Amino acid sequence: MKTIDLSGKWDVVSSCKQYSWVSDVPGSVLYDMDKSGSMGEGGAFYRNNNRKAPELMDRDYIFRKTFELSNEFFEQYDKSSSRIVLEADGLDTLTEIKVNEVLVAKTKNMHRSYSFDIAELLIPGGNSIEITFLNSLEYIKREHARRPLMAEDPEGITTIPGFYTIRKSHCSYGWDWGPQIPDAGIWRAIRIVRYDDCRFNDLRITQSHFSDHVVLDLSAETEHWGEKEFHIIGTVTSPSGHEIPFSFSAAENTKIRIDKPQLWWPNGMGEQYLYIVLADMTADGVVSGTVEKNIGLRTLTIARKPDEWGETFHFEVNGIPLFARGANYIPEDIYLNRMNEERTERLLGDCSEANFNCIRVWGGGVFPDDYFYDLCDRYGLIVWQDMMFACAIYDMLSDEFTENISEEIRDNLKRIRHHASLGLICGNNEMEWFFVDYDTFPQTKENEFEYIKQYHMVIPEIHKEICPEIFYWSSSPSSGGYFEEPNSPDKGDCHFWEVWHGNKDLSEYKNHYFRFMSEFGFESLPSIKTIESFTSEDDRNIFSPVMEEHQKRVGGNPKIVSYLSKYFRYPKDLDSLSYVSQLSQSDAIRIGVEHWRRNRGRCMGSIYWQLNDNWPVASWSSIDYYGRWKALHYGVKRAYDNILLSIDGVGRQAVIHLSNESNKLTRGTLSVRLISLDGTVLNEQSLTVECQSWSSAVMYTFDLKDGISPESAVLSAVYQCEERTYESAHFFEIYKYFDLKKPEITFVFKNWGDERSELTLSCDKPAIYVELDLMEGDCVFSDNYFHLFPGDEKKIQIRHLGNSPESYESFRIRSLVDSY
Template identity: 25%
Template structure:
């Protein structure tokens, strides 16, 4: 007899009531015959309300204000199921409710079975003794949990919770969030509105177990080599309270359909309760897992079953990547230490972005959206995403996709920009259960590179950097530090000791955000500087001395189609309150000032399409140049943009917008993070050429290097050849910068290989360069399936060559050097008319 699982996701109903209708009034709610909305799980309460026309889409225009009342109500979910779906011969029948957001009271057949106060781990209860023949009813009362928090509670934290009040975002804040284990971002952040989530945002099921329950399977890579060694741990629970039993288990590991390891035991003694069993597996000719670019991502199938007295339990079929990941923090010199990720003992430069939940109504995010975003991250040459601590532990599919595609994960625990009431025992126990559940859930994913204690808690609330909060840490009142400094380490040491841990982000050195070691968030002398010139100067990123930049950013507009969609028919007036509602609160006129610095005067008078183009190009400049600068530094080991994806539509940080349309900077980031490329910088009057090769094979190229004028008429080029070893960043040449007018030309590298981009030295803002108005020539335009293959050239330098319209291209908004030919693909263009042109700002 196998374990039983009953999916309860369909057939729910939702009812609303006043907040003061509490759990003691469950019977009166259940007696209501009207005003129930049909729904399925996962469900934020807004989803059935939208479906039934009760509210308008809160992420469009300013409609979020129309549904603020939702957080001030109680919401009752009801589900009926028939006893025929369960097996009463099972020893236990557990009800599992995932994603209870955020305070929930649960009833089965009128019996109150518990209150749950965290979205971050599931509610589990054995309901066998409460079930009846025929119809059974589950009733769940859900609220946001914010209503439970008082001003007295906040005073215990010295009110030390960051909000957007100081940044002009008074409608994007709620200090009460620090006390509620809910997705923090839904109370509003600099990049989004207050749309407080509430509902059953995960799945619901019944699990029946007989004799035993297979509770855990943990696979660790001990040695990643041609002959790999794995450690496998099983936890089999004997459900007999007083009796030992004899059981059996089988482990099978296969690759490409062929068994590479098999182990079985038919007479294991199972004492009452948990039984931990460890095995070692040796895998010959092991196929190792690598991050995107550094190699392939082979995954092994791991199958485990346990049995006892005719009852059999199966662990869900697991796909496992054989690899080791560690962090080299050895001394460079003095106080400086490395912060370099090693995969299978090989150094890896971490490149990518910060990941946030994909929607303020996150329960409605589709599997297709997850797949599209991971596909686009791979297209942009990412090998790492940082799961930001103000969001969610993502659903299983996300981690599976990262395993499959080679995306390493820097994974924050879910704390962000707030002190925490860890002096309260109940709160500490909630976090202990959360840590325990999530570390066990995620530890088998080969994509998991690091757990991190929080987002910015150490940095924002230490008395050295921010004395205004009046925080004095102590063991009795640690304001959250005990969770990140002690509890998280205890849990990780017990549950997944091979996973690296870092106390917070940023963290390292005498003060968090220290360049000497660890990671930094590069904000105060960049986009969040009080000095506008520091916000918009790309070359300032050459000054970064950090070992790992885990967060920094710049904002820019979305495409017209997206703007029209989220403005929902309202005037596209850039001076309107609605426009600014859909703008990051830190923007503060940065976009138009940067346009004026780089391109044209009077940016506020530009037509919308020109504003989008120039704003997007500056956005791309800032991201592309900065990422290149970080990789150029010998002792910088990673750069992650803030942020990759979006939760609604706005003038904001991302390179992919909420509707999955690429923004202009997508292409600049893709070029900057190319697995093979060249970059140039000027250091102390010398031009230095760097070669980058992330791929597992050596790179050998020939080409021409030297000076060329932007009109192409003056050329001083020489033949060169270079070799860059696999996985290396190498300075290939250094020579004095020639005495030339760099407003009229620049240093270039023409690469003979069409797979590797040419490189040029950008010495000043575009508007200060004597670049002629370019006329791009199309040499070839042919169809290949549904795609179009286009080859272009230009006799002069051409800036931001692009296909008009919102097409997905293999490259777009790229620069052409004089005489350069470039071939690129326009996806799904078929027979549509396409126009290719450069951006010419000179005559505006």
């Protein structure tokens, strides 16, 4: 096998000849134009500059490259037993490909990888390749007019109409959290490869689990063109380094027994042990291809069984029911080529640090790169993988479209099926629900047929062919498909938006139990540092045009303020408004998560919307575009911990619960204090409590005595077990009615500047929602947006990021009373 890498420098020119430059591939048109200043001073993120993208993309762009092929590349080439192909892992999206001025292919799918035979077109010496990226805006306008189908945002308020007609990242045409960036380009690797005699495409690995061993079934997926007989020779290497050799004919398969297997577990349940499977395809002692995979030994499925509430829906890992804790993942950047392994590892590492064990890849973006799944394997994050279909009906009457998406699904399921983290394959986002419950999505028999064909025939047949061992779910939310109560609280998974879109109070979460909550969310502003990155000083008003431009949900900023006003006093400035909006967001998600964890067994999953942003924006994310943790991410770190101490209050009564997602009983001391606003302890109790593994139970009930007004004191609960402390607090009245006193918070740093330094805090009066931050630079604290009470000493570990300053002079600490 010989490979010519075609990445690097390409010449690019627009069809109108107005724009031309030299591009780095992988790359994209808008990424390059942004760097050159064509998106405006400050780039696409600054002020309203993102609006320029659609006009810039309303034309074709041609990428050209010349390359040399040596005589050696063609030596002993025999067309009967060799192949020379152009391999493209990602072309966005509508292309015409020419090699040496001869048309090779046309493509229509950014989610696919392509391979084209070009042997007859190449010559020793100089060669050329030209890829024309056709105007996708013109295409979707034409296709939408030809056959308009029902889709989200039909008026085109935030999304360009017709996004569903093309196999391209839907959110590149805008979404209610992202700008319209309908980019184009070679976004993944591209190369020319010569294969002699064979091509080793994949090694399929399936597992059979027994009480004391696991059996791997290995089969090679190959192409070969000559007379040679090929064998697969390799090893399975255990986490401890023990090697098990294997050898079998490429036309057959083999079974490998692994005794005393080291099992893979999700985060919080055990270790993420991975085995290395290395296989060479050989003939006559010559290696013609190699495949290497990391696999985890585990059983992983969704358990659906009748019970007293309806039907269960939960992940079951190695026989143990799991309460899923995670968030919805969207593309990390408007420019896909700017995403990389280091950046994704930081994001997924932040998920692991916040006690996630699950992540849902939302269906309106792209299939992530291989390293995303490798990282999920390593961090123990179960992947709920949507296929890339969201909020629209698709033209399944077209044979061409059906074949196109079929190849897309085959490509990607083959690529990711071996991963230990892959737990569920989902057909689409929200379409079954839209059919049944949304008046704006009128049903027709033709559309129903297309839906059933796509999600109950075409995709399941491919799934059965490629990876039947992975659980398939036709839609999210769903109760099992075929339009039967798709958002039922009694079976399947649910999306719940009555809080936020429906304007219901935060307490509305506690009126619903659900079996698995796969989408719910609440918006906030990003930090003031992020706001300053995209605004001028005159823009820094929540209702300014620029602030509303960086809020893609229509009416989103007024709703942030409306919800905030229900519970908090109005903040004194934009900086404080950002801070309090994040408290509001964190409280909302916390209330839902704590309620569902208290009802473990009935509800078995919480996946909130959304984890991340693809640009700096006011949104539902818990981590903003620049990787800054919002209050929500710190909040879910507490709410997603294996041990959760939570308080459910009604009126003057507060019920204290422990939830235990660990594999052993927890026993410790529960301390309960009622503390007045001047710091006086009005009531104090201490008792020994315990909670069984995989359970939730009431530990203590506190009644506020007559004569104590609800807004005059705070209930603090602390659970101490072994070396860990868990905290919770309850307010008998909403925050804005508390006459908080300004606390004096003292703090001492230790080892500032080390990779991890420490901060110790104490106070003289209750400090509510203490925020720690650096005004210059960034870091992650072991806890933040917490309550601090007199007599307590809190130690915080600090993880410094790359731009953290040398001193702590820019360190800022504030609490809720400082916001008004």
